[in-house]
Amino acid sequence: MNTIALDIVTPNGTVFHDDECEIVVVNSVQGELGIMAGHVPVVAALKIGVLRAKINGVTEMFAVTDGFCEIRPNKVTAFVQAAEFAKDIDTERAMEARDRAEALLQKLQDERVDDFEARTALLRATNRLNVAKGK
Template identity: 35%
Template sequence: MSETFYIEILTPDRKFFWGDVETVIVKTPSGEMGILKDHMPIVVVIDIGPIKIKKDGEWIDAVLSQGFMEVKQNKAIILVDTAEWPDEIDINRANAAKERAEERILRKASQTEYIQSKAALAKAMARLAAGRKGK
C-alpha cells in the first residue's frame, strides 16, 4: 500500500513541482506544518521560508514566498508568488536585497513601507539560507 499523496506547487510563472511524495513540511505564520498521506482537509497560509519535500525516501529543499496550501483527498495544492530551488538562487542578488530591506527598515518611513521591508528581508534571508545549502 502506497504511503504517498500528490502535490503541486504553482507560481504565476510556472508549475514548480508536482508528483507523489511521502511528506511535505512548510512554514506557516504559526510555525512549521507537516503533511502526510490521509491528512485532514485544510487550507493554510504559507509563510516565506523553506519547504521540505520527501520523495522516494530523499529530502528535497526549496524556498517559497507567501501563498496558500489546500489539502484534501490526498492531494495538496500550493499556490505561491515565487518558488526557487537552491541552485537557482543568486547569492549576491539575495545579499543585495537583504541590505536594501535592512536600510528601508531603519528609515522608518511609513508603516506600509516597514511591513513591505520586513517581508522583503524575510524573503532574502530564506533565499540566502537555501542558497548556501545548495552550494
Template identity: 45%
Template sequence: MKTFQLEVVTPERKVYSGDATMVIVKGIEGELGIMANHLPFVTPLQIAPVRIKTPDQDEHVIAVNGGFIEVHNNKVIILAESAELPEEIDIDRAERARERAEERLRRAKQEKIDYHRAEMALQRAINRLRVAGRGR
C-alpha cells in the same frame, strides 16, 4: 511509506510536481507536517522554506514566498506567490536584496518608509539565502 501527490505552483509556472511522503511548511499558526491521507484543509503560508521528503528518501527544499497550501483527497497543492529551487537562486542578488532591506529598516523611523514592505523584502531575501545554503 505511503505517498501523496504534491504540486508547487506560482502564477508563472509549476515549480515542483511529484510523489511525496511528507511536506513541511510554515503556516501562519506555525510549522505543519503533512503526510499521506491528511485531513483536508487550506491555510495561508509564511515566507519560509518548504521541505519535501520523497519515497526514495531524498529531501528537496524550495524557497516559497507566501501563498496558500491546500490538502484534499491525498493531494497537496502549494499556490505560492513566488517559489525558487536552490539552483535557481542568484546568491549575490539575494545578498544585495537583504542588505537593501536591512538598510531600509534602519532608516524607517527617520524617513517615511513602508516598514512592512521592507520587512517582507528582508524575509524573502533571507528565505532565498537559507534555501541556497547561505542563510543565517
C-alpha cells in the same frame, strides 16, 4: 509506502510537481505542518519560509513566499507568489536584496518608508539565503 502528490503553483504557473512525496512540510502562519498521504483535508495560510518535500529518501527544499496550501488526502497544492529550488537560488543576488532591505529599514528613522514592505523584503531575502544554505 504511501505517497502524496505535491504541486507548487505561482501566478506564472506550476513551478514543481511530483506524485511520489513521502512527506511535505510547510510553514503555516500557525506553525510547521507535516503532511503525509491520507492527511485530512485542510486549507492553511502559508508564511514566507521553506517548503520541504521528501522524495525517494531525498529532501528537496524550496524558498517560498506567503500564500496558502490546499491539503487533500492524496495531494498538496501550495499557491504562493514565488518559489525557488534551493539549488537555483542566486545567493549573491539574495545578499544584495537583503542589504537593500536592511538599508531601507535604516531609513525608516529619517524618511517615510513602507515599513511592512521593507520588512517583508528582508524576510524574503533572508529566507532565500537560509534555504540555499540548506537551513
